[in-house]
Amino acid sequence: MSVAAHLPVTRRGRVLGSVAAGAVWLAAYQLNEHLWGWLLFDTLGLDPASRLGQSVHFFVYDTVKIGLLLVLVIFVVTFLRSFMSVERTRALLGGRREGVGNVLAAGLGVVTPFCSCSAVPAFIGFVAAGVPLGVTFSFLIASPMVNEVAIGLLLTLFGWEVTVVYVGAGLLVATTAGWVIGRLRLERWVEPFVFETRLHGEVVDPAAGLTFEDRVSLSAAEVGTVLRRIWPYLLVGIGVGALIHGWVPTDFFTTYAGPGSAFGVLVAVVVAVPLYSNAAGVMPMVQALYDKGLPMGTLLAFMMAVVALSLPELILLRRVLKPPLLAVFVGVVAGGIVAVGYLFNALLAA
Amino acid sequence: MIIKVLGPGCANCRNLEKATRQALADLGLDATLEKVTDYPTIAGYGVMSTPALVVDERVLLSGRVPKAEEVRALLTTAAV
Numbered sequence: 001m002s003v004a005a006h007l008p009v010t011r012r013g014r015v016l017g018s019v020a021a022g023a024v025w026l027a028a029y030q031l032n033e034h035l036w037g038w039l040l041f042d043t044l045g046l047d048p049a050s051r052l053g054q055s056v057h058f059f060v061y062d063t064v065k066i067g068l069l070l071v072l073v074i075f076v077v078t079f080l081r082s083f084m085s086v087e088r089t090r091a092l093l094g095g096r097r098e099g100v101g102n103v104l105a106a107g108l109g110v111v112t113p114f115c116s117c118s119a120v121p122a123f124i125g126f127v128a129a130g131v132p133l134g135v136t137f138s139f140l141i142a143s144p145m146v147n148e149v150a151i152g153l154l155l156t157l158f159g160w161e162v163t164v165v166y167v168g169a170g171l172l173v174a175t176t177a178g179w180v181i182g183r184l185r186l187e188r189w190v191e192p193f194v195f196e197t198r199l200h201g202e203v204v205d206p207a208a209g210l211t212f213e214d215r216v217s218l219s220a221a222e223v224g225t226v227l228r229r230i231w232p233y234l235l236v237g238i239g240v241g242a243l244i245h246g247w248v249p250t251d252f253f254t255t256y257a258g259p260g261s262a263f264g265v266l267v268a269v270v271v272a273v274p275l276y277s278n279a280a281g282v283m284p285m286v287q288a289l290y291d292k293g294l295p296m297g298t299l300l301a302f303m304m305a306v307v308a309l310s311l312p313e314l315i316l317l318r319r320v321l322k323p324p325l326l327a328v329f330v331g332v333v334a335g336g337i338v339a340v341g342y343l344f345n346a347l348l349a350a
Numbered sequence: 351m352i353i354k355v356l357g358p359g360c361a362n363c364r365n366l367e368k369a370t371r372q373a374l375a376d377l378g379l380d381a382t383l384e385k386v387t388d389y390p391t392i393a394g395y396g397v398m399s400t401p402a403l404v405v406d407e408r409v410l411l412s413g414r415v416p417k418a419e420e421v422r423a424l425l426t427t428a429a430v
Contacts (some may be wrong), residue, residue, distance in 0.1 A: 085413060086398045113413075117360035118399045120389045125398035193390045203396050206413030218414055225361070319389055 007213055014212065025072060032064045055246035062238050062284060066156050067227075073152030074226050078219040081113040085207035086122050088112075089139070093131045098182045101135035106174035109142025110167070116144060116313060123320050128197045133190065134182015140317075141333055142174035145308045149226060150279035154303075157287040165344070166300055173304065173336035180332050189325035233281030244288035251293040264298045265341035269334055272305030282306050296348055301341030308333055351381035351429060356392045356412075357401035365415045366401040373421035379429060 008017045036057055040046045046053040089108045093101060114122070119140065126136040146167055154163040187195075210218075275282070286299050309330060318326060355370060357363025367385060374381055386392060386404075395404060399413030403421070405428045416424075 087413075090398065113399075115360070115362065115399070117358055117362070118413075120358070121393050121400055122398045124389065124393035125396070128393065197390055197393045204402070204409045204412045206399055206411075217417075221415070229361075 007216060029068050036061045051246035055242040058245045059238055059242040066153060069156040070152045071223055074148050074223045075219045077148040078222040079215050081111060082210055082215045082218060083207055084112050085205050086112055086114065087203050087205045088207060090126055090129050090131060093135055094129050096135060098132055098134050098179060101132060102138040102175045102179040105135045105138035105178065106142040106171045109139045109174060110146045114143040119316050120319050124194050124197055127194050132182055133187055134178045137181050138174045138178025141177055141308055142171060144313060145170040145304055147279065149230060150307060153279055153283040157283060169300060169340045170304060173340060177332045177336045181328060186325050186328060189322040191320050191322060194320050230280035233278060237281040237284040241284040241288035244292060248292050265301050265338050268298045268302040269305040269338050272302050273309045274311060275306055277306060279307050295345050297341045297345030300344055301337050304337045352406055353381050354384045354386050354404040355401060356386045356397055356404060358387050362415050363401040366403060369416060369418045369421050372418045373425055376422055377425060379425060
Protein backbone atom coordinates (compact mmCIF):
# COMPACT_ATOMS: atom_id res chain seq x y z
CA MET A 1 0.00 0.00 0.00
CA SER A 2 1.45 3.32 -1.01
CA VAL A 3 -0.15 4.92 2.03
CA ALA A 4 2.74 3.70 4.13
CA ALA A 5 5.20 5.62 1.99
CA HIS A 6 3.48 8.91 2.77
CA LEU A 7 3.28 8.58 6.53
CA PRO A 8 5.14 11.17 8.60
CA VAL A 9 8.42 9.93 9.97
CA THR A 10 9.07 12.32 12.80
CA ARG A 11 7.38 11.88 16.16
CA ARG A 12 5.80 15.31 15.87
CA GLY A 13 4.58 14.53 12.38
CA ARG A 14 3.01 11.30 13.57
CA VAL A 15 1.27 12.93 16.51
CA LEU A 16 -0.09 15.70 14.29
CA GLY A 17 -1.13 13.17 11.68
CA SER A 18 -3.01 11.11 14.26
CA VAL A 19 -4.75 14.18 15.64
CA ALA A 20 -5.76 15.23 12.12
CA ALA A 21 -7.13 11.76 11.38
CA GLY A 22 -9.04 11.85 14.65
CA ALA A 23 -10.52 15.25 13.80
CA VAL A 24 -11.71 14.00 10.41
CA TRP A 25 -13.33 11.01 12.07
CA LEU A 26 -15.03 13.17 14.68
CA ALA A 27 -16.40 15.46 11.97
CA ALA A 28 -17.85 12.48 10.10
CA TYR A 29 -19.40 11.19 13.33
CA GLN A 30 -21.04 14.50 14.13
CA LEU A 31 -22.30 14.82 10.57
CA ASN A 32 -23.97 11.42 10.89
CA GLU A 33 -25.76 12.50 14.05
CA HIS A 34 -27.60 15.27 12.25
CA LEU A 35 -27.65 14.33 8.58
CA TRP A 36 -30.38 11.71 8.50
CA GLY A 37 -32.98 13.59 10.49
CA TRP A 38 -32.62 16.49 8.11
CA LEU A 39 -32.50 14.33 4.98
CA LEU A 40 -35.24 11.85 5.75
CA PHE A 41 -37.73 13.92 7.71
CA ASP A 42 -37.19 17.51 6.65
CA THR A 43 -36.21 17.00 3.02
CA LEU A 44 -37.82 13.74 1.90
CA GLY A 45 -40.86 14.15 4.09
CA LEU A 46 -40.87 10.86 5.98
CA ASP A 47 -42.94 10.93 9.14
CA PRO A 48 -40.66 10.57 12.20
CA ALA A 49 -43.50 9.09 14.22
CA SER A 50 -44.33 6.37 11.69
CA ARG A 51 -42.96 2.82 11.87
CA LEU A 52 -41.41 3.14 8.42
CA GLY A 53 -39.82 6.44 9.32
CA GLN A 54 -38.35 5.08 12.52
CA SER A 55 -37.07 1.91 10.91
CA VAL A 56 -35.42 3.67 7.98
CA HIS A 57 -33.82 6.25 10.23
CA PHE A 58 -32.57 3.55 12.58
CA PHE A 59 -31.15 1.61 9.63
CA VAL A 60 -29.15 4.37 7.93
CA TYR A 61 -28.10 6.17 11.08
CA ASP A 62 -26.93 2.99 12.80
CA THR A 63 -25.15 1.61 9.74
CA VAL A 64 -22.96 4.69 9.40
CA LYS A 65 -22.45 5.10 13.14
CA ILE A 66 -21.45 1.46 13.57
CA GLY A 67 -19.22 1.66 10.51
CA LEU A 68 -17.37 4.68 11.87
CA LEU A 69 -16.96 3.23 15.35
CA LEU A 70 -15.77 -0.09 13.98
CA VAL A 71 -13.16 1.59 11.81
CA LEU A 72 -11.85 3.48 14.82
CA VAL A 73 -11.88 0.61 17.29
CA ILE A 74 -10.48 -2.03 14.91
CA PHE A 75 -7.67 0.28 13.82
CA VAL A 76 -6.68 1.38 17.33
CA VAL A 77 -6.99 -2.08 18.90
CA THR A 78 -5.05 -3.79 16.09
CA PHE A 79 -2.35 -1.13 16.31
CA LEU A 80 -2.00 -1.60 20.08
CA ARG A 81 -2.15 -5.36 19.82
CA SER A 82 0.65 -5.40 17.23
CA PHE A 83 3.02 -4.96 20.16
CA MET A 84 1.86 -8.28 21.53
CA SER A 85 1.74 -11.78 20.08
CA VAL A 86 0.61 -15.29 20.93
CA GLU A 87 4.28 -16.28 21.10
CA ARG A 88 4.97 -13.66 23.79
CA THR A 89 1.86 -14.68 25.66
CA ARG A 90 3.05 -18.27 25.66
CA ALA A 91 6.38 -17.20 27.07
CA LEU A 92 4.59 -15.30 29.82
CA LEU A 93 2.26 -18.18 30.66
CA GLY A 94 4.66 -21.12 30.51
CA GLY A 95 5.03 -22.75 33.88
CA ARG A 96 2.49 -20.56 35.65
CA ARG A 97 0.42 -22.17 38.36
CA GLU A 98 -3.29 -22.42 37.92
CA GLY A 99 -5.29 -19.70 39.59
CA VAL A 100 -2.87 -16.86 38.90
CA GLY A 101 -2.25 -18.38 35.48
CA ASN A 102 -5.97 -18.38 34.67
CA VAL A 103 -6.33 -14.70 35.52
CA LEU A 104 -3.21 -13.82 33.53
CA ALA A 105 -4.29 -15.94 30.56
CA ALA A 106 -7.72 -14.32 30.45
CA GLY A 107 -6.18 -10.86 30.62
CA LEU A 108 -3.67 -11.71 27.90
CA GLY A 109 -6.52 -13.10 25.80
CA VAL A 110 -7.85 -9.57 25.62
CA VAL A 111 -4.65 -7.87 24.47
CA THR A 112 -3.19 -10.55 22.21
CA PRO A 113 -4.06 -10.45 18.53
CA PHE A 114 -5.76 -13.69 17.75
CA CYS A 115 -7.39 -15.05 14.66
CA SER A 116 -9.79 -17.91 15.21
CA CYS A 117 -8.10 -19.87 12.42
CA SER A 118 -5.06 -19.96 14.67
CA ALA A 119 -7.01 -21.45 17.57
CA VAL A 120 -5.73 -24.96 16.93
CA PRO A 121 -2.04 -24.16 16.39
CA ALA A 122 -2.19 -21.80 19.38
CA PHE A 123 -3.73 -24.51 21.56
CA ILE A 124 -1.11 -27.03 20.50
CA GLY A 125 1.64 -24.46 20.97
CA PHE A 126 0.52 -23.60 24.50
CA VAL A 127 0.14 -27.19 25.64
CA ALA A 128 3.38 -28.33 24.04
CA ALA A 129 5.18 -25.52 25.86
CA GLY A 130 3.89 -26.68 29.20
CA VAL A 131 1.10 -24.19 29.78
CA PRO A 132 -1.49 -26.01 31.96
CA LEU A 133 -4.65 -27.09 30.14
CA GLY A 134 -6.97 -24.95 32.25
CA VAL A 135 -4.81 -21.86 31.71
CA THR A 136 -4.85 -22.48 27.96
CA PHE A 137 -8.63 -22.64 28.09
CA SER A 138 -8.84 -19.33 29.95
CA PHE A 139 -6.97 -17.76 27.05
CA LEU A 140 -9.11 -19.47 24.41
CA ILE A 141 -12.34 -18.38 26.08
CA ALA A 142 -11.35 -14.75 26.67
CA SER A 143 -9.86 -14.13 23.25
CA PRO A 144 -12.88 -14.51 20.97
CA MET A 145 -15.24 -13.08 23.56
CA VAL A 146 -13.42 -9.81 23.94
CA ASN A 147 -12.82 -9.10 20.27
CA GLU A 148 -12.60 -5.62 18.82
CA VAL A 149 -15.79 -5.90 16.79
CA ALA A 150 -17.76 -6.75 19.93
CA ILE A 151 -16.13 -3.88 21.83
CA GLY A 152 -16.70 -1.43 19.02
CA LEU A 153 -20.34 -2.35 18.70
CA LEU A 154 -20.97 -2.29 22.42
CA LEU A 155 -19.43 1.16 22.69
CA THR A 156 -21.58 2.39 19.82
CA LEU A 157 -24.84 0.91 20.90
CA PHE A 158 -24.69 0.92 24.67
CA GLY A 159 -21.88 3.19 25.81
CA TRP A 160 -18.76 2.53 27.78
CA GLU A 161 -20.34 1.35 31.06
CA VAL A 162 -21.95 -1.68 29.44
CA THR A 163 -18.73 -2.32 27.53
CA VAL A 164 -16.74 -2.39 30.76
CA VAL A 165 -19.28 -4.75 32.31
CA TYR A 166 -19.12 -7.05 29.29
CA VAL A 167 -15.33 -7.19 29.35
CA GLY A 168 -15.29 -7.73 33.11
CA ALA A 169 -17.88 -10.48 32.89
CA GLY A 170 -16.03 -12.09 29.99
CA LEU A 171 -12.79 -12.14 31.97
CA LEU A 172 -14.60 -13.58 34.96
CA VAL A 173 -16.14 -16.38 32.92
CA ALA A 174 -12.84 -17.09 31.15
CA THR A 175 -10.85 -17.23 34.39
CA THR A 176 -13.35 -19.35 36.31
CA ALA A 177 -14.29 -21.72 33.49
CA GLY A 178 -10.63 -22.29 32.65
CA TRP A 179 -9.78 -22.92 36.27
CA VAL A 180 -12.69 -25.35 36.73
CA ILE A 181 -11.77 -27.30 33.60
CA GLY A 182 -8.16 -27.40 34.76
CA ARG A 183 -9.16 -28.79 38.16
CA LEU A 184 -11.15 -31.56 36.52
CA ARG A 185 -7.90 -33.00 35.13
CA LEU A 186 -9.28 -33.91 31.74
CA GLU A 187 -5.97 -34.26 29.89
CA ARG A 188 -6.94 -37.75 28.81
CA TRP A 189 -9.59 -36.22 26.56
CA VAL A 190 -7.20 -34.07 24.59
CA GLU A 191 -6.29 -35.59 21.24
CA PRO A 192 -3.00 -37.44 21.82
CA PHE A 193 -1.11 -35.81 18.97
CA VAL A 194 -1.21 -32.51 20.88
CA PHE A 195 1.05 -33.86 23.59
CA GLU A 196 3.20 -35.70 21.10
CA THR A 197 3.97 -32.66 19.00
CA ARG A 198 7.64 -31.90 19.13
CA LEU A 199 8.41 -28.28 18.57
CA HIS A 200 11.44 -28.31 16.35
CA GLY A 201 11.18 -24.88 14.85
CA GLU A 202 12.64 -21.64 16.13
CA VAL A 203 9.93 -19.42 17.46
CA VAL A 204 9.24 -16.53 15.12
CA ASP A 205 7.56 -13.68 16.92
CA PRO A 206 5.22 -11.71 14.65
CA ALA A 207 5.42 -8.74 16.99
CA ALA A 208 9.17 -8.34 16.70
CA GLY A 209 10.77 -5.88 14.33
CA LEU A 210 7.66 -4.04 13.18
CA THR A 211 8.06 -0.42 12.15
CA PHE A 212 5.46 2.31 12.67
CA GLU A 213 4.62 2.05 8.97
CA ASP A 214 4.15 -1.71 9.34
CA ARG A 215 1.78 -1.21 12.23
CA VAL A 216 -0.32 1.44 10.49
CA SER A 217 -0.42 -0.64 7.35
CA LEU A 218 -1.46 -3.86 9.07
CA SER A 219 -4.05 -2.03 11.17
CA ALA A 220 -5.57 -0.48 8.07
CA ALA A 221 -5.50 -3.87 6.35
CA GLU A 222 -7.25 -5.43 9.33
CA VAL A 223 -10.02 -2.79 9.17
CA GLY A 224 -10.56 -3.70 5.53
CA THR A 225 -10.47 -7.43 6.15
CA VAL A 226 -12.86 -7.37 9.08
CA LEU A 227 -15.35 -5.01 7.48
CA ARG A 228 -15.35 -7.04 4.26
CA ARG A 229 -16.00 -10.17 6.28
CA ILE A 230 -18.76 -8.88 8.54
CA TRP A 231 -20.69 -6.37 6.45
CA PRO A 232 -23.41 -8.83 5.35
CA TYR A 233 -23.95 -9.94 8.94
CA LEU A 234 -23.99 -6.32 10.05
CA LEU A 235 -26.61 -5.30 7.53
CA VAL A 236 -28.81 -8.25 8.42
CA GLY A 237 -28.41 -7.52 12.11
CA ILE A 238 -29.20 -3.83 11.65
CA GLY A 239 -32.09 -4.71 9.37
CA VAL A 240 -33.62 -7.05 11.91
CA GLY A 241 -32.95 -4.45 14.59
CA ALA A 242 -34.71 -1.83 12.49
CA LEU A 243 -37.73 -4.09 12.08
CA ILE A 244 -37.85 -4.79 15.80
CA HIS A 245 -37.49 -1.08 16.46
CA GLY A 246 -40.37 -0.17 14.22
CA TRP A 247 -42.74 -3.05 14.60
CA VAL A 248 -42.39 -4.79 17.97
CA PRO A 249 -44.48 -3.08 20.66
CA THR A 250 -42.55 -1.32 23.40
CA ASP A 251 -42.07 -3.37 26.57
CA PHE A 252 -43.07 -6.49 24.64
CA PHE A 253 -40.40 -8.54 26.34
CA THR A 254 -40.98 -7.27 29.85
CA THR A 255 -44.12 -9.36 29.94
CA TYR A 256 -42.52 -12.56 28.76
CA ALA A 257 -38.83 -12.37 29.56
CA GLY A 258 -38.40 -9.54 32.01
CA PRO A 259 -35.93 -9.39 34.90
CA GLY A 260 -38.14 -11.61 37.02
CA SER A 261 -38.37 -14.34 34.42
CA ALA A 262 -36.71 -17.60 35.41
CA PHE A 263 -35.98 -18.88 31.92
CA GLY A 264 -35.00 -15.79 29.98
CA VAL A 265 -31.25 -16.19 30.43
CA LEU A 266 -31.29 -19.94 29.78
CA VAL A 267 -33.28 -19.54 26.59
CA ALA A 268 -30.98 -16.77 25.44
CA VAL A 269 -27.86 -18.93 25.86
CA VAL A 270 -29.44 -22.00 24.27
CA VAL A 271 -30.56 -19.96 21.26
CA ALA A 272 -27.14 -18.38 20.93
CA VAL A 273 -25.06 -21.52 20.39
CA PRO A 274 -26.43 -22.78 17.05
CA LEU A 275 -26.80 -19.22 15.77
CA TYR A 276 -24.29 -19.14 12.94
CA SER A 277 -23.45 -15.54 13.58
CA ASN A 278 -20.91 -13.30 15.18
CA ALA A 279 -20.85 -10.13 17.22
CA ALA A 280 -21.61 -7.99 14.18
CA GLY A 281 -24.76 -9.81 13.22
CA VAL A 282 -26.14 -9.98 16.70
CA MET A 283 -25.48 -6.70 18.47
CA PRO A 284 -27.60 -4.29 16.42
CA MET A 285 -30.47 -6.65 17.03
CA VAL A 286 -29.61 -6.71 20.72
CA GLN A 287 -29.96 -2.94 21.03
CA ALA A 288 -33.45 -3.04 19.56
CA LEU A 289 -34.39 -5.92 21.88
CA TYR A 290 -33.15 -3.90 24.85
CA ASP A 291 -35.33 -0.97 23.85
CA LYS A 292 -38.28 -3.35 23.84
CA GLY A 293 -37.74 -4.48 27.38
CA LEU A 294 -35.33 -7.43 27.35
CA PRO A 295 -33.12 -7.04 30.44
CA MET A 296 -29.42 -6.26 30.07
CA GLY A 297 -28.23 -9.37 31.94
CA THR A 298 -30.05 -11.62 29.49
CA LEU A 299 -28.63 -9.69 26.57
CA LEU A 300 -25.08 -9.81 27.92
CA ALA A 301 -25.41 -13.58 28.32
CA PHE A 302 -26.74 -13.87 24.80
CA MET A 303 -23.89 -11.85 23.30
CA MET A 304 -21.22 -13.74 25.21
CA ALA A 305 -22.70 -17.08 24.24
CA VAL A 306 -22.80 -16.15 20.56
CA VAL A 307 -19.08 -15.34 20.45
CA ALA A 308 -17.67 -17.77 23.00
CA LEU A 309 -19.70 -20.83 22.03
CA SER A 310 -20.04 -20.30 18.31
CA LEU A 311 -20.54 -23.43 16.27
CA PRO A 312 -17.61 -22.72 13.91
CA GLU A 313 -15.27 -22.35 16.88
CA LEU A 314 -16.51 -25.58 18.44
CA ILE A 315 -16.01 -27.41 15.17
CA LEU A 316 -12.43 -26.14 15.08
CA LEU A 317 -11.80 -27.20 18.66
CA ARG A 318 -13.00 -30.70 17.85
CA ARG A 319 -9.65 -31.15 16.08
CA VAL A 320 -7.84 -31.06 19.41
CA LEU A 321 -10.50 -31.98 21.97
CA LYS A 322 -12.31 -35.30 22.20
CA PRO A 323 -16.13 -35.04 22.43
CA PRO A 324 -16.35 -35.47 26.23
CA LEU A 325 -13.93 -32.59 26.82
CA LEU A 326 -15.67 -30.49 24.21
CA ALA A 327 -18.95 -31.15 26.02
CA VAL A 328 -17.42 -30.18 29.37
CA PHE A 329 -16.02 -27.03 27.76
CA VAL A 330 -19.44 -26.02 26.42
CA GLY A 331 -21.14 -26.92 29.68
CA VAL A 332 -18.79 -25.03 31.97
CA VAL A 333 -18.61 -21.92 29.78
CA ALA A 334 -22.39 -21.93 29.23
CA GLY A 335 -22.87 -22.38 32.95
CA GLY A 336 -20.63 -19.42 33.67
CA ILE A 337 -22.42 -17.25 31.12
CA VAL A 338 -25.85 -18.18 32.47
CA ALA A 339 -24.68 -17.38 36.01
CA VAL A 340 -23.37 -13.98 34.85
CA GLY A 341 -26.69 -13.31 33.12
CA TYR A 342 -28.76 -14.01 36.21
CA LEU A 343 -26.34 -12.10 38.39
CA PHE A 344 -26.57 -8.95 36.31
CA ASN A 345 -30.32 -9.16 35.98
CA ALA A 346 -30.52 -9.35 39.74
CA LEU A 347 -28.00 -6.55 40.29
CA LEU A 348 -29.60 -4.21 37.77
CA ALA A 349 -33.11 -4.86 38.99
CA ALA A 350 -32.18 -4.13 42.57
CA MET B 351 14.27 -23.90 -2.70
CA ILE B 352 11.30 -25.54 -1.06
CA ILE B 353 8.69 -23.09 0.08
CA LYS B 354 5.80 -24.01 2.32
CA VAL B 355 2.82 -21.85 3.20
CA LEU B 356 1.35 -23.01 6.50
CA GLY B 357 -2.30 -22.43 7.19
CA PRO B 358 -5.65 -24.19 7.45
CA GLY B 359 -7.18 -22.39 4.50
CA CYS B 360 -8.63 -19.15 5.75
CA ALA B 361 -8.45 -15.93 3.73
CA ASN B 362 -5.10 -14.86 5.23
CA CYS B 363 -3.45 -18.12 4.24
CA ARG B 364 -4.69 -17.79 0.67
CA ASN B 365 -3.43 -14.21 0.54
CA LEU B 366 0.00 -15.25 1.72
CA GLU B 367 0.09 -17.93 -0.95
CA LYS B 368 -0.89 -15.36 -3.58
CA ALA B 369 1.74 -12.90 -2.41
CA THR B 370 4.37 -15.64 -2.42
CA ARG B 371 3.49 -16.80 -5.93
CA GLN B 372 3.62 -13.20 -7.08
CA ALA B 373 7.02 -12.71 -5.48
CA LEU B 374 8.33 -15.92 -7.04
CA ALA B 375 7.11 -14.82 -10.46
CA ASP B 376 8.66 -11.36 -10.01
CA LEU B 377 12.00 -12.83 -8.99
CA GLY B 378 11.95 -15.59 -11.54
CA LEU B 379 13.12 -18.03 -8.87
CA ASP B 380 12.87 -21.74 -9.28
CA ALA B 381 11.09 -23.11 -6.24
CA THR B 382 8.37 -25.52 -5.26
CA LEU B 383 5.45 -24.08 -3.35
CA GLU B 384 3.55 -26.32 -1.00
CA LYS B 385 0.47 -25.61 1.09
CA VAL B 386 0.47 -27.27 4.50
CA THR B 387 -2.93 -27.47 6.14
CA ASP B 388 -2.32 -30.29 8.59
CA TYR B 389 -2.39 -28.90 12.13
CA PRO B 390 0.10 -31.25 13.78
CA THR B 391 2.65 -30.45 11.07
CA ILE B 392 2.05 -26.73 11.39
CA ALA B 393 2.45 -26.86 15.15
CA GLY B 394 5.60 -28.93 14.73
CA TYR B 395 7.29 -25.91 13.15
CA GLY B 396 6.64 -23.98 16.35
CA VAL B 397 4.08 -21.84 14.55
CA MET B 398 1.21 -20.59 16.70
CA SER B 399 -0.23 -17.91 14.45
CA THR B 400 -1.14 -18.74 10.91
CA PRO B 401 -0.40 -18.04 8.16
CA ALA B 402 3.30 -18.77 8.15
CA LEU B 403 6.01 -18.87 5.51
CA VAL B 404 8.61 -21.64 5.64
CA VAL B 405 11.58 -21.74 3.29
CA ASP B 406 13.88 -24.77 3.26
CA GLU B 407 12.47 -25.83 6.63
CA ARG B 408 13.10 -22.45 8.28
CA VAL B 409 10.16 -20.33 9.47
CA LEU B 410 10.66 -16.86 8.01
CA LEU B 411 7.40 -15.21 8.99
CA SER B 412 4.25 -15.99 10.89
CA GLY B 413 1.04 -14.41 12.08
CA ARG B 414 0.43 -11.86 9.35
CA VAL B 415 0.15 -11.38 5.61
CA PRO B 416 3.06 -9.39 4.22
CA LYS B 417 2.95 -7.46 1.02
CA ALA B 418 4.53 -8.96 -2.08
CA GLU B 419 7.59 -6.67 -1.70
CA GLU B 420 8.32 -8.05 1.74
CA VAL B 421 7.98 -11.64 0.53
CA ARG B 422 10.34 -10.79 -2.34
CA ALA B 423 12.89 -9.42 0.13
CA LEU B 424 12.59 -12.50 2.34
CA LEU B 425 12.93 -14.89 -0.59
CA THR B 426 15.90 -13.01 -2.01
CA THR B 427 17.75 -13.26 1.28
CA ALA B 428 16.83 -16.92 1.61
CA ALA B 429 17.96 -17.74 -1.91
CA VAL B 430 21.47 -16.57 -1.17
